[in-house]
Amino acid sequence: MKALVWQGVNRVGVETVPDPTILQPTDAIVRITSTAICGSDLHLLDGYIPTMVHGDILGHEFMGEVVEVGREVRKVKVGDRVIVPFPIACGHCWFCQHDLTSLCDNSNANAKLAEKMFGYAPSGIYGYSHLTGGYAGGQAQFARTLYADDNLFKIPGGLTDDQVLFLTDILPTGYMGALNCDIQAGDTVAVYGCGPVGLFTIMSAFLLGAGRVIAIDRFPYRLAKAAALGADPLNYEQEEVLEALKLRTGGRGPDSVVDAVGMESHGLGLGGLADAVKQTTRVLESDRPHALRSAIISVRKGGTVSVPGVFGGFGDKIPLGAFMNKALTMRTGQTHVHRFVPRLLEHIVKGEIDPTVIISHRLSLDEAPHGYHIFKHKEDHCVKCVLDPWAAPRQGNASGTSKAMGAD
Amino acid sequence: MDVGSPLGGPATSGIADALKGALPGGTGKASQEQRRVTLILGGVLLTLGLRRVSFGGAALALAGGALLYRELSRQSGQAGAETHMAEVTRSITIGKSAAELYRFWREGGHLPRVMGHFAEITETDMDQAHWTVRVPGGRSLSWDTRVVESRPGELVSWQSLPGTELPNRGEVHFRPAPGDRGTEVTLRLHFQPPGGTLGAAAARALNGLVPSLLVGDALRRFKSLVETGEIPTLDRNPSARASTA
Ligand SMILES: [Zn+2]
Ligand SMILES: [Zn+2]
Numbered sequence: 038m039k040a041l042v043w044q045g046v047n048r049v050g051v052e053t054v055p056d057p058t059i060l061q062p063t064d065a066i067v068r069i070t071s072t073a074i075c076g077s078d079l080h081l082l083d084g085y086i087p088t089m090v091h092g093d094i095l096g097h098e099f100m101g102e103v104v105e106v107g108r109e110v111r112k113v114k115v116g117d118r119v120i121v122p123f124p125i126a127c128g129h130c131w132f133c134q135h136d137l138t139s140l141c142d143n144s145n146a147n148a149k150l151a152e153k154m155f156g157y158a159p160s161g162i163y164g165y166s167h168l169t170g171g172y173a174g175g176q177a178q179f180a181r182t183l184y185a186d187d188n189l190f191k192i193p194g195g196l197t198d199d200q201v202l203f204l205t206d207i208l209p210t211g212y213m214g215a216l217n218c219d220i221q222a223g224d225t226v227a228v229y230g231c232g233p234v235g236l237f238t239i240m241s242a243f244l245l246g247a248g249r250v251i252a253i254d255r256f257p258y259r260l261a262k263a264a265a266l267g268a269d270p271l272n273y274e275q276e277e278v279l280e281a282l283k284l285r286t287g288g289r290g291p292d293s294v295v296d297a298v299g300m301e302s303h304g305l306g307l308g309g310l311a312d313a314v315k316q317t318t319r320v321l322e323s324d325r326p327h328a329l330r331s332a333i334i335s336v337r338k339g340g341t342v343s344v345p346g347v348f349g350g351f352g353d354k355i356p357l358g359a360f361m362n363k364a365l366t367m368r369t370g371q372t373h374v375h376r377f378v379p380r381l382l383e384h385i386v387k388g389e390i391d392p393t394v395i396i397s398h399r400l401s402l403d404e405a406p407h408g409y410h411i412f413k414h415k416e417d418h419c420v421k422c423v424l425d426p427w428a429a430p431r432q433g434n435a436s437g438t439s440k441a442m443g444a445d
Numbered sequence: 446m447d448v449g450s451p452l453g454g455p456a457t458s459g460i461a462d463a464l465k466g467a468l469p470g471g472t473g474k475a476s477q478e479q480r481r482v483t484l485i486l487g488g489v490l491l492t493l494g495l496r497r498v499s500f501g502g503a504a505l506a507l508a509g510g511a512l513l514y515r516e517l518s519r520q521s522g523q524a525g526a527e528t529h530m531a532e533v534t535r536s537i538t539i540g541k542s543a544a545e546l547y548r549f550w551r552e553g554g555h556l557p558r559v560m561g562h563f564a565e566i567t568e569t570d571m572d573q574a575h576w577t578v579r580v581p582g583g584r585s586l587s588w589d590t591r592v593v594e595s596r597p598g599e600l601v602s603w604q605s606l607p608g609t610e611l612p613n614r615g616e617v618h619f620r621p622a623p624g625d626r627g628t629e630v631t632l633r634l635h636f637q638p639p640g641g642t643l644g645a646a647a648a649r650a651l652n653g654l655v656p657s658l659l660v661g662d663a664l665r666r667f668k669s670l671v672e673t674g675e676i677p678t679l680d681r682n683p684s685a686r687a688s689t690a
Contacts, residue, residue: 042685052685061675092685109674129672131540131626143669146677149661161677173683181683184673 039426040094040177041405046084049406054094057173057181062109065185067121071198072099072175074405074422075206076232077299077347079413081166088150088167096164097123098205099175100198103189112186119189121175121182122374123206125161128187132160139371144183146170154350159371176405178426190378193386200385202423203237203392209377211237211297214345215245217368218293223248227282227291227335228268229328231259233395233421234345235297239268240390242295251285253278258418262395279335290337298328299346326352333359344369395421401428531636537664540627541671543619544598549671550617551601558676559667563659574603586610612637630667632660 040054057066075098081089100120103113113119125145126138133141141160145151147167151158154168161183164174173180182188192201211234218226226242228235231254242250243266252263253271260270271281282291332342333356342365360367384390397420400408408422539546549555556574557566564576569589577587588609594602594616602616618631666676 038683040683040685044685054685055681055683057683058681060678060681063673063675090684090686094684127669127673129540130668131538134540143673144677146679148665152661170677171679171682177683183677 038178039402040173041096041402041424043081043089043091043093043095045091047082049082049095049409051403051405052092054092054177057179059105059107060181061183062107063184063186064107065103065110065113065182065189066105067099067101067119067175067180067182067189068104069099069101069175069178069180069426070118071101071202072096072177072402072424072426073202073205073207074098074176074408074412074424076234076412077165079409080347080349082409082413088147088171090167090171093166093171094164094173094175094177096174096176097162098202098207099163099177099180100192100202100205101180103185104179106185110185113189113191117189118192118194120192120201120204120378121163121180122188122190122204122209122378123162123165124159124371124374125163125170125172125183126187126375127184133187136373136376138373138375140373144170146172162371176402176424176426178402188375190382193382196385197393199393199396199423201382201392203233203395204374204378204381204385206372206374207233207421208237208381208390208392209374210234210345210372211239212241212377212381213370213372214238214295214297214343215241215247217343217345218242218245218295218341219366220245220247220293222246224292225249225251225286227251227253227271227294227332228263228297229253229295229332230297230346231256231263231270232297235259235295236262236266236395236420237392238295238297238345239263239266243267244384244389251282251291256415259415259420262420265394273331278331282335286337290335290340292337293341293343294332294336295343296328296332296346299344299348326355330354330356333363333365336363336365338363339365341366341368343367345372347371396423398422400424401430402426403430532633533660534631534633535660535664536629536631537668538622538626538629539668539671540625542598543621543628546619546628546630546671547598547601550667551595553671555667555670558670559663561676562662562666588613590615630664632664634660 038054038056039051041049042052042054044050059066074096078095078097081095101118103115103117103119106113106115122138124139124141126133126141127143130142132138139160142158144161145158146161147170148158151168159169161170161172163172163180163182164176172183190204214234215226215238218224220226220242224247226247226249228238228242228250231239231252235252235254239250239252250268251271252260252268253273254260254263255272255274257272260272264270269285271278271285283289328346329342329344329352336342340363344367359365381390385392397418398408398411400422402424405422405424408419408424411417411419412422541549551571554568556568560566560576564578566574566576568574572592574590575587576590577585579585588605588611590603590605590613592601592603593614594600598619600616600618602614604614605612613634613636615632615634617633620629620631622629669676
């Protein structure tokens with residue numbers, strides 16, 4: 038089959054790889070009909086997560102049709118159209134049984150490596166480095182999925198791929214980011230980052246009763262997207278964030294601030310590697326932890342900082358003094374996608390959430406390297422690339438150029 | 446990994462080759478035996494590491510290689526003279542009752558899969574098992590164990606029979622965990638090198654590495670097996686490294 042593989046730092050390419058096969062009796066093979074590039078994939082691309090190996094298949098946002106099931110699979114049937122949450126849940130451990138699926142005890146095949154870095158291992162994740170299991174990802178034509186009965190969500194007919202694809206990660210991630218703010222009716226929520234997760238956080242915050250959402254970014258086209266969702270845009274290159282937020286909230290500050298940026302690039306658990314790599318990532322580092330620092334400083338006293346943005350390693354100069362003296366709460370975590378899929382699916386069916394508005398580009402799998410490029414460099418007003426693994430490369434686009442399609 | 450590698454890179458296959466030549470080396474019977482045991486342990490780590498193409502695998506291979514390298518580069522007579530008995534203990538919580546887990550351990554026939562990352566085990570009967578650990582160069586180390594104590598719902602302990610090169614014993618305890626969490630399972634393995642004189646470096650390496658490898662992995666595998674019916678695997682995981690993945 039064809040798959041997008043990591044070929045080294047800042048190099049991805051489409052290669053022919055072996056088809057996945059059923060390895061365990063609870064596995065299912067999915068023929069992928071739609072898959073997406075995620076912001077967190079960029080940090081695998083950048084090579085800052087030290088557990089990537091040349092040839093690893095990327096992608097953790099994918100859906101498709103079940104084409105084969107293991108002998109223990111009971112609920113999922115061949116022919117089912119399903120979405121696949123990015124964290125892998127065994128369905129049986131204490132965490133899975135308490136709706137904390139991204140903390141599953143059993144699904145990470147490289148748990149001992151993750152324990153070295155985090156003390157305890159989070160769940161496995163498809164296509165997301167060997168720290169989270171090393172499983173082949175879904176930017177491919179097929180994928181092996183684990184514990185199928187507990188992970189694959191059947192999609193009702195009548196919904197398009199575009200409507201449900203983001204249930205695999207970014208929509209629940211934005212939703213959990215908003216939920217973690219513990220929004221009271223009329224609250225003001227500030228959201229750092231107007232990428233896909235930030236935009237879904239904005240939608241979710243309104244859904245959960247926020248009176249006002251202030252969207253912070255520096256790219257005008259992304260701020261325009263946020264404004265279209267009803268948020269007040271704040272360009273941090275033009276306004277000083279703390280003063281601007283105070284002005285807009287009568288000096289109180291937002292009740293909660295969401296860091297939908299993260300600094301996942303700093304996945305540095307290996308002692309001495311940390312400093313060396315940090316030097317090479319100065320640009321990113323000065324940029325990314327900035328959002329968290331600023332969130333802690335600019336949230337109101339007694340407020341909540343919610344962190345759906347991914348962090349991998351260590352953060353420098355986190356203002357703990359402000360955090361403590363302002364009596365703040367911080368809530369975070371990889372998304373427990375499984376917990377949120379049913380209610381979000383309902384919102385989509387009722388038309389209360391339209392996830393398709395964030396799609397800026399539709400590309401074939403062959404064009405995925407180009408998708409990574411424009412997404413990383415914020416070119417061509419890129420917000421979200423959806424890939425079709427079966428589409429023929431567009432004519433005249435063999436060199437990787439492509440046209441913006443869809444919402445923009 | 447907390448064991449620094451003196452190797453510049455993944456030069457572990459060279460070490461594996463060196464191992465073949467180095468095994469018969471050493472002066473005097475005691476030192477020869479020490480070297481052999483250390484080499485075997487290093488070799489086990491190396492084998493475990495090289496079996497997988499992953500960062501974790503590479504790190505394990507390097508650590509195993511480091512242990513081998515240390516032993517191979519040590520001049521004879523430099524070996525630590527202290528007595529070391531490597532003992533490692535790890536604990537895990539499993540969402541089943543102590544009685545169920547005891548039955549799984551004793552009667553489930555699961556031991557070969559639980560220890561499959563480390564040793565090939567054939568259970569000759571409920572109390573006896575034959576363990577084989579392969580080391581580089583086509584060699585292997587094996588021993589027989591016999592259950593010496595078992596209390597239903599509480600513990601099982603076993604011991605290697607006399608005459609093995611690497612005498613060892615182990616025990617697993619089951620204790621109810623608070624609330625709905627199931628059972629705390631504690632696994633302890635002791636390795637008693639011949640004459641009690643395993644070199645200091647090897648013992649340190651044992652303390653640092655083998656626990657997470659043998660004991661931690663065994664517990665995780667046991668937990669996954671009894672909670673989900675399977676042990677996560679990456680065998681035949683598709684990648685652009687087709688032949689090795
Ligand atoms: Zn994602
Ligand atoms: Zn689980």
